[in-house]
Amino acid sequence: MSVSEKEETKKLFFTISEVSEMFELNASTLRFWEKEFELLKPSKNKKGNRTFTQKDIDYISKIVELVKQKGFTIQGAKEQLKKGGTGTQTLSNTAEVIAKLHSIKNKLIDLKDKI
DSSP states (O other): OOHHHHHHOOOOOEEHHHHHHHHTOOHHHHHHHHHHOTTOOOEEOTTOOEEEOHHHHHHHHHHHIIIIISOOOHHHHHHHHHHTSOSHHHHHHHHHHHHHHHHHHHHHHHHHHHO
16 A cells, blocks of 8 residues: 555544544543533444544544633533534634723713713
Protein backbone atom coordinates (compact mmCIF):
# COMPACT_ATOMS: atom_id res chain seq x y z
CA MET A 1 0.00 0.00 0.00
CA SER A 2 1.48 3.35 -1.01
CA VAL A 3 1.59 6.45 1.19
CA SER A 4 -1.19 8.18 -0.77
CA GLU A 5 -3.46 5.14 -0.35
CA LYS A 6 -2.81 5.16 3.41
CA GLU A 7 -3.69 8.85 3.59
CA GLU A 8 -6.97 8.24 1.75
CA THR A 9 -7.93 5.41 4.09
CA LYS A 10 -9.58 6.93 7.12
CA LYS A 11 -9.85 5.02 10.34
CA LEU A 12 -13.46 4.23 11.20
CA PHE A 13 -13.04 3.05 14.79
CA PHE A 14 -10.74 4.08 17.62
CA THR A 15 -9.89 2.29 20.85
CA ILE A 16 -10.24 3.98 24.22
CA SER A 17 -6.45 4.21 24.51
CA GLU A 18 -6.21 5.97 21.13
CA VAL A 19 -8.92 8.44 22.12
CA SER A 20 -7.37 9.09 25.52
CA GLU A 21 -4.03 9.82 23.81
CA MET A 22 -5.74 12.10 21.29
CA PHE A 23 -7.21 14.30 24.00
CA GLU A 24 -4.62 13.69 26.73
CA LEU A 25 -7.28 12.23 29.02
CA ASN A 26 -7.37 9.18 31.26
CA ALA A 27 -9.41 6.25 30.02
CA SER A 28 -11.35 6.49 33.29
CA THR A 29 -12.38 10.05 32.38
CA LEU A 30 -13.77 8.83 29.07
CA ARG A 31 -15.66 6.02 30.81
CA PHE A 32 -17.08 8.54 33.32
CA TRP A 33 -18.15 10.91 30.53
CA GLU A 34 -19.81 7.98 28.77
CA LYS A 35 -22.08 7.62 31.83
CA GLU A 36 -22.69 11.38 32.15
CA PHE A 37 -23.28 12.43 28.53
CA GLU A 38 -26.10 10.52 26.90
CA LEU A 39 -24.93 11.23 23.34
CA LEU A 40 -21.54 9.66 24.00
CA LYS A 41 -22.25 5.98 23.41
CA PRO A 42 -19.30 4.10 21.94
CA SER A 43 -20.14 0.61 20.78
CA LYS A 44 -18.53 -2.39 22.43
CA ASN A 45 -17.20 -5.53 20.79
CA LYS A 46 -17.71 -9.08 22.07
CA LYS A 47 -14.88 -8.65 24.57
CA GLY A 48 -16.48 -5.45 25.91
CA ASN A 49 -13.82 -3.14 24.46
CA ARG A 50 -15.13 0.26 23.47
CA THR A 51 -14.86 1.38 19.86
CA PHE A 52 -15.29 5.09 19.19
CA THR A 53 -16.47 6.46 15.84
CA GLN A 54 -15.60 9.84 14.35
CA LYS A 55 -18.96 11.10 15.64
CA ASP A 56 -17.93 10.09 19.18
CA ILE A 57 -14.57 11.83 18.68
CA ASP A 58 -16.32 15.05 17.60
CA TYR A 59 -18.60 14.89 20.63
CA ILE A 60 -15.65 14.31 22.98
CA SER A 61 -13.92 17.28 21.37
CA LYS A 62 -16.89 19.49 22.30
CA ILE A 63 -16.89 18.16 25.86
CA VAL A 64 -13.15 18.80 26.19
CA GLU A 65 -13.61 22.34 24.91
CA LEU A 66 -16.37 23.07 27.42
CA VAL A 67 -14.97 21.30 30.48
CA LYS A 68 -11.21 21.57 30.11
CA GLN A 69 -10.79 24.80 28.15
CA LYS A 70 -13.79 26.94 29.12
CA GLY A 71 -14.13 25.67 32.68
CA PHE A 72 -17.73 24.44 32.54
CA THR A 73 -18.91 21.95 35.16
CA ILE A 74 -20.18 18.59 33.91
CA GLN A 75 -23.76 19.79 34.45
CA GLY A 76 -23.04 23.09 32.70
CA ALA A 77 -21.49 21.29 29.75
CA LYS A 78 -24.53 18.99 29.51
CA GLU A 79 -26.85 22.00 29.42
CA GLN A 80 -24.71 23.80 26.86
CA LEU A 81 -24.61 20.76 24.59
CA LYS A 82 -28.40 20.38 24.87
CA LYS A 83 -28.67 23.97 23.64
CA GLY A 84 -26.57 22.88 20.69
CA GLY A 85 -23.48 24.95 21.31
CA THR A 86 -20.09 25.06 22.89
CA GLY A 87 -20.54 28.33 24.73
CA THR A 88 -19.18 30.54 21.97
CA GLN A 89 -22.61 31.71 20.86
CA THR A 90 -23.48 32.72 24.40
CA LEU A 91 -20.29 34.73 24.80
CA SER A 92 -20.67 36.55 21.48
CA ASN A 93 -24.35 37.28 22.21
CA THR A 94 -23.39 38.71 25.59
CA ALA A 95 -20.82 41.01 23.96
CA GLU A 96 -23.45 42.21 21.46
CA VAL A 97 -25.96 42.92 24.24
CA ILE A 98 -23.37 44.86 26.24
CA ALA A 99 -22.45 46.93 23.18
CA LYS A 100 -26.14 47.72 22.52
CA LEU A 101 -26.69 48.68 26.17
CA HIS A 102 -23.73 51.06 26.06
CA SER A 103 -25.16 52.61 22.90
CA ILE A 104 -28.57 53.07 24.53
CA LYS A 105 -26.96 54.53 27.65
CA ASN A 106 -25.04 57.09 25.56
CA LYS A 107 -28.23 58.08 23.70
CA LEU A 108 -30.09 58.52 26.98
CA ILE A 109 -27.29 60.66 28.38
CA ASP A 110 -27.38 62.82 25.24
CA LEU A 111 -31.16 63.21 25.59
CA LYS A 112 -30.82 64.13 29.26
CA ASP A 113 -28.21 66.78 28.43
CA LYS A 114 -30.51 68.32 25.80
CA ILE A 115 -33.37 68.68 28.28
